Amino acid sequence: MKVMSESMVKKVNIQQWIEIRNSFDVNRSIGFVPTMGALHKGHLSLIKKSQEENQITLVSIFVNPTQFNDKNDLDKYPSNLDKDMLLLEETFSSDIYLLVPSYDVLYKDDYNFRLSENSFSKELCGKNRPGHFDGVLTVVMKLLNIAESKRAYFGEKDYQQLTLIREMVSVFFMKTKIVAVPTVREKDGLALSSRNALLTAKHKILAPQFYTELKLHSDPKDTKLRLENKGFEVDYIEDRNSRRYGAVKMNNVRLIDNINLREVVK
Ligand code: PAF
Helix, strand or coil, X not given: CCCCCCCCEEEECHHHHHHHHHHCCCCCCEEXXXXXXXXXXXXXXXXXXHHHHCCEEEEEECCCHHHCCCHHHHHCCCCCHHHHHHXXXXXXXXXXXXXXXXXXXXXXXXXXXXXCCCCHHHXXXXXXXXXXXXXXXHHHHHHHHHHCCCEEEEEHHHHHHHHHHHHHHHHCCCCCEEEEECCCECCXXXXXXXXXXXXXXXXXXXXXXXXXXXXXXXXXXHHHHHHHHXXXXXXXXXXXXXXXXXXXXXXXXXXXXXXXXXXXXX
């Protein structure tokens, strides 16, 4: 464990970040990693990439209530700011600005204004989670405007989210470059997710089969059946633009994943 002197993680609110950002030389590049906390190696890989490509890295932690259509899901979301800060301190040896916004400042309109997309956001994860992507796109637009970063980093695990954010940035002529970072997996193939912490020991053993099955079969209906036979509750398995997307539930814990069909050896 690293011996800590002065904290490398500088926690700021929105106003403080705006002041700090304004004090920087305009040529200094800022990389931004928005998260909802419960940080794991997947988030760390986004932060690492940002540090490699930028002079300053800003990470945000905000459990965004507007993207949870199910209040239970929001209530049980595993958040622990102190633990996250410690992990950042232990992992990184250069400064990280950590933006922790309050709902009241971020949503001063109490979500009266919102952004919506009318096609892809209604499919896959959007089908059974009404309003989910409106919440995601709205908060990401707010955060990108606050961060004013050159680049922003998103994981490929949430590929539908990544696609929608890319489109939003393009259609609204926003300046931030969206950088996609490959999914980080456990050795057994399970994609890292904050929700994995909610799995029971029994479901932890079953969970990697989700990725195994996703890669194995060319017919999504077949994959769905095989997963159901193994004990998963399958929300969807669907192909879009050479990518297979899936969402399953185990004991009310929802896991998502996707694979590039061009990379699957048939
Ligand atoms: O992927 C996430 O953690 C969230 O959807 C995001 C992008 C931080 C918006 O709340």
